[in-house]
Amino acid sequence: MDYQASYRAWLEAEALEPSLRAELEAISGDPAEQEERFYTELAFGTAGLRGILGAGTNRMNVHVVRRATQGLADYLNTFESAKQRGVAIAYDSRRMSAEFAKEAALVLAQNGIPAYLYSTLHSVPQLSFTVLHFKCIAGIVITASHNPPAYNGYKVYWEHGGQAGPEQAEAILGCIRQVDYFGVQPMAESTALDKGLLRMIGQEVDEAYYVAIQTLLLHPALVREKGKELKLVYTPLHGSGYVPVREILHRIGVENVSIVAEQAQPDGSFPTVKAPNPEDPAAFDLACRLADEVGADVILATDPDSDRLGAAVRCKDGGFNVLSGNQIGSILIHYILSSKAALGTLPSNGLVVKSIVSTRMADAVCAYYGVEIRAVLTGFRFISEQIAQCEATRERQFLFGFEESYGFLAGSFARDKDAICAAMLLSEACVVYKEQGKTLYDVLQEMYETYGYFKEAVKSYTLEGKAGIEKIGSAMAALRRDPPAKIGGEAVSAWEDFIVGERRTAAGAEPIGLPKSDVLRYFLPGGAWLCIRPSGTEPKLKLYIGASAQKEALVDERLANLLAGAEGILGRLLD
DSSP states (O other): OOHHHHHHHHOOTTTTTHHHHHHHHHTTTOHHHHHHHHHHHHOOTTEEEEESSSSTTBBBBBBHHHHHHHHHHHHHTTTHHHHHHHHEEEOOOTTHHHHHHHHHHHHHHHOOOOOOEEESOOOOOHHHHHHHHTOSSSEEEOOOTOOTTTEEEEEEEESSSSBBHHHHHHHHHHHHTOOOTTOOOOOOOOHHHHHEEEEEEEHHHHOOOOOOHHHTSSSSOOOOOOHGOOOOEEEESSSHHHHHHHHHHHHTTTOEEEOOHHHHHSTHHHHHHHSOOSSGGGGGHHHHHHHHTTTTTTEEEEEESBBBBEEEEOOTTTEEEEOOOHHHHHHHHHHHHHHHHHHTTOTEEEEEEOOOOOOOHHHHHHHHTEEEEEEEEEHHHHHHEEEEEEEHOOOSSSEEETTTTTTESSSSSSSOOOOHHHHHHHHHHHHHHHHHTTTTHHHHHHOOOHHOOOEEEEEEEEHHHHHHHHHHHHHHHHHHHHHOSTHHHHHOOOOEETTTTTEEEEEEEEOOOOOSSEEEEEEEEGEEEEEEEOOOOSEEEEEEEEEEEESSHHHHHHHHHHHHHHHHHHHHHHH
């Protein structure tokens, strides 16, 4: 069916929600907008669905949510245990999140599958914990993470607490394709409650989560004693972190916490920021202003679904420096490993896991403490797979996992990025280092002296719509046909194509040993590297660069040179 036929079919559907009908009627004379909304369906992959709110098959709306949930239910009902185990559902502060969550719950109920639904917004890590807590067969989170306000999404989790893998996603997608957008009828809420098919999650699950993650503290007595001396500013960026982050900091003894009032309340329009993303230094503007007023030592920020943690630290000049995800991850690894080593609790079979686009400083820290580190594809489910492998074989003990995009996880109580637990551990580290007369800035400088200077750069090319997606695909194809021999004037010594699964050098090709993915990675002498991949959740082409040296000036110069060279190549391809 072409986009015009799809547009007409939606307009003629009796079950179309009135507000969505009004949207479609308003574009009756705009073929370009019709095409944008109907030329394709929102892609359902391992990240679930994510798209702009609105009417159409290429938008997030109640009919898309019902259809996706019916497909999920059809797949779950191929398992005998689904009707006993149920599905846990959480949602963040975005527009329509609560409504979509309830629609999903009632569609599951209509299919005889119990839905455990939070009555208030909750974070991704809490949902992951809940799936494990209730031994659910699956979980759903309604969120678009850190995307701009126009977006929302639908993420599916599996029984292990991590995001659904390719096998599940493919099977669910096959079932979704058999479902008519307007043929899904949710159960009435009162009926679902009466039948026990809609079960509201109580405070006892939150309590279990808080108790569990506190077992990861390394110096709990010191934090209880000295935690009040740490001055901390926190912003939930209008998202789900306000309650759980404040609660866990209070419980461990970090009491001197100032909240950015303008960003405290949940608000899906995110009125104070361009995007609610702790990766964006501008998201810290209000927090920095408050931190100056109260004389704070550190600033913490979480995104709307509280799976990403950002931080800013006070520097020698008195101002605040927003840390990168790589810097936060490296600090946490250093803190955890050095603390465990000092306490005599560092296991001989410890394991740290990172994504392939994350800093090699993590490798240096792990090497220093004799801990294995593994690199996996981007996407936190690959880290959760390593946790499951550790539990199954008991050959390794999982200690920490992270991605450069501000995703961190300690322990195995959740199986996705956990900004609440990370906020707890980073706050603990601040207290411990403050007792030693150090700030996180001081610690980072000491790490550079010990491990070397490692720096990274990330650039995103946003290309919206059908034309943008096509241009990203064309650019990746061109790079595969004609791989660059030099970047920034430096010769490429090896390159990897994760689609074909090969690493290529002048000596020939060898297998990479990682799953297939639309990723290209380039290596240059002296430990420098570049990686190019389309985002799995946004209309972006992402460029990652890393370099290292013993002197900061040298690594800065090399990084700038490589970035300029890569930008020149991609600029020509995307022009």
